[in-house]
Amino acid sequence: MPKFLRLYIISALCLLLATLIFGLLATWAFLYPEIYNQFLPFYQLRPFHVSAALFWIITGSAASIVYYKNTLLIAKNKDNIIERLFIYLWLSTIAVIFLCYSMKKFGGREYWEFPPMLCIPLLVSWLLLILSYFNTPLGKGKHNKPMYIWMWSTGLFFFLITFIEQNLWQIPWFRYSYLREVTVQWKANGSMVGSWNQMLYGTSLYLMVKISGDESIANGKTAFFFYMLGLANLMFNWGHHIYNVPAASWIRDTSYIISMTEWIFFIRIIQGFKNKLDERKKFRHLITYRFIIAAEFWVFINLLLALAMSVPAINRYTHGTHITVAHAMGTTIGINTMILLASFTYILGLDCQSNLIKKIISICYWVSQYSLLIFWLSLIVAGVIKAYRTTAINLANFQEIMEPVIPVLKIGSFSGIGLVLGLGTIAVIYIYYGLNSKADVK
Numbered sequence: 482m483p484k485f486l487r488l489y490i491i492s493a494l495c496l497l498l499a500t501l502i503f504g505l506l507a508t509w510a511f512l513y514p515e516i517y518n519q520f521l522p523f524y525q526l527r528p529f530h531v532s533a534a535l536f537w538i539i540t541g542s543a544a545s546i547v548y549y550k551n552t553l554l555i556a557k558n559k560d561n562i563i564e565r566l567f568i569y570l571w572l573s574t575i576a577v578i579f580l581c582y583s584m585k586k587f588g589g590r591e592y593w594e595f596p597p598m599l600c601i602p603l604l605v606s607w608l609l610l611i612l613s614y615f616n617t618p619l620g621k622g623k624h625n626k627p628m629y630i631w632m633w634s635t636g637l638f639f640f641l642i643t644f645i646e647q648n649l650w651q652i653p654w655f656r657y658s659y660l661r662e663v664t665v666q667w668k669a670n671g672s673m674v675g676s677w678n679q680m681l682y683g684t685s686l687y688l689m690v691k692i693s694g695d696e697s698i699a700n701g702k703t704a705f706f707f708y709m710l711g712l713a714n715l716m717f718n719w720g721h722h723i724y725n726v727p728a729a730s731w732i733r734d735t736s737y738i739i740s741m742t743e744w745i746f747f748i749r750i751i752q753g754f755k756n757k758l759d760e761r762k763k764f765r766h767l768i769t770y771r772f773i774i775a776a777e778f779w780v781f782i783n784l785l786l787a788l789a790m791s792v793p794a795i796n797r798y799t800h801g802t803h804i805t806v807a808h809a810m811g812t813t814i815g816i817n818t819m820i821l822l823a824s825f826t827y828i829l830g831l832d833c834q835s836n837l838i839k840k841i842i843s844i845c846y847w848v849s850q851y852s853l854l855i856f857w858l859s860l861i862v863a864g865v866i867k868a869y870r871t872t873a874i875n876l877a878n879f880q881e882i883m884e885p886v887i888p889v890l891k892i893g894s895f896s897g898i899g900l901v902l903g904l905g906t907i908a909v910i911y912i913y914y915g916l917n918s919k920a921d922v923k
């Protein structure tokens with residue numbers, strides 16, 4: 482693997498570590514403002530945490546695609562100058578963004594709260610990535626490509642579109658109307674999630690093919706249907722992000738139905754893979770396999786939550802409570818992070834390490850799964866209590882509303898420590914192997 486790609490993968494894992502640490506600090510800053518407000522207030526920690534989370538997912542997805550693309554093209558050791566430029570520009574912009582946050586220089590919009598000028602280098606570097614990807618036999622031509630290549634290509638392209646759309650607020654016309662700006666913002670954010678889901682689902686499909694040795698998983702009718710559903714989701718499911726702005730009811734209904742279907746199909750694909758996989762192959766890639774199965778579990782339980790909270794009558798109560806946070810973190814940790822860890826396990830060859838290392842990863846895996854479950858449930862309970870007190874008994878005083886919510890959030894913050902320890906140890910082990918192992922793809 483070329484050095485710059487190794488650096489990119491290690492940087493993605495450092496972003497995961499940063500996400501975890503800032504997340505824990507943000508929780509404490511929220512619960513104990515009297516201590517934290519003096520040096521690291523919540524308003525500063527939140528953008529640190531959320532941007533680190535987004536960059537972990539996007540950087541990790543891009544790293545996986547670049548690595549697998551080079552493997553498929555048998556160009557593992559080829560030095561690609563455009564890819565190198567993309568990586569250096571992308572990573573240095575992220576470093577500048579964190580520097581701005583540390584100097585309390587904000588700007589931008591939700592999830593991207595840095596000075597908007599920094600979107601330019603991000604855009605340029607993504608264009609470089611697209612150039613290097615589409616300028617290969619994988620990105621060109623239409624026929625006979627496994628579905629994971631279609632998904633990667635779609636995800637890369639639509640990230641560009643949604644990133645531009647997300648920045649339309651910089652044109653004054655969009656800002657003249659608050660409603661217009663909010664609608665475009667949240668539409669773009671919803672579609673952007675669809676674009677990185679395409680990159681990640683493509684990656685998990687690729688892993689399933691490699692582990693099972695069965696190419697039909699990525700070529701059959703189910704995979705094609707799943708791809709088309711993913712595409713439909715990317716284009717139309719944003720409706721459930723804008724329930725609170727006035728919109729025609731058919732837009733809400735369509736997006737509600739569409740957004741539930743994609744996940745059901747993802748579960749079906751993983752189940753098909755599980756059924757076909759023989760025990761020997763499973764044990765050869767046990768850690769990778771486990772992370773894929775974890776993603777399936779989290780798709781399932783997040784689907785239940787999303788089904789409920791996307792009903793407009795329920796969304797009226799849940800919106801703006803910790804239930805939305807549970808949805809955002811349940812999916813980005815449970816689904817996105819699990820697929821990325823499956824991918825990095827495979828890339829860094831962790832399935833082939835000593836039994837001791839595998840045992841440690843396995844313990845951390847279970848610690849993080851149980852901690853995430855408690856974390857996720859406590860956010861939902863906190864959200865239900867807040868929704869009840871705000872909407873059903875019409876309390877207006879924030880402190881009064883939050884009184885019974887705070888103890889539940891404290892339980893959540895304890896389980897957050899488990900999550901940080903579990904996922905954090907895994908990240909540190911992977912960084913170590915990223916720095917030291919000579920292993921290439923299996």
Ligand code: HEM
Nearest residue numbers: 500501504505507508534805806809810813814818897900
């Ligand atoms: C891989 C790990 C993680 C990812 C990907 C992640 C992702 C996210 C995302 C996307 C949001 C924005 C939610 C929204 O807009 O409503 C968020 C918010 C937040 N996260 Fe995390 N998170 C992670 C781990 C953690 C951990 C371990 C903790 C604490 C123990 C934590 C605490 C928080 C807090 C306090 C917020 C702000 C909630 C609010 O604004 O009310 N996160 N996280």
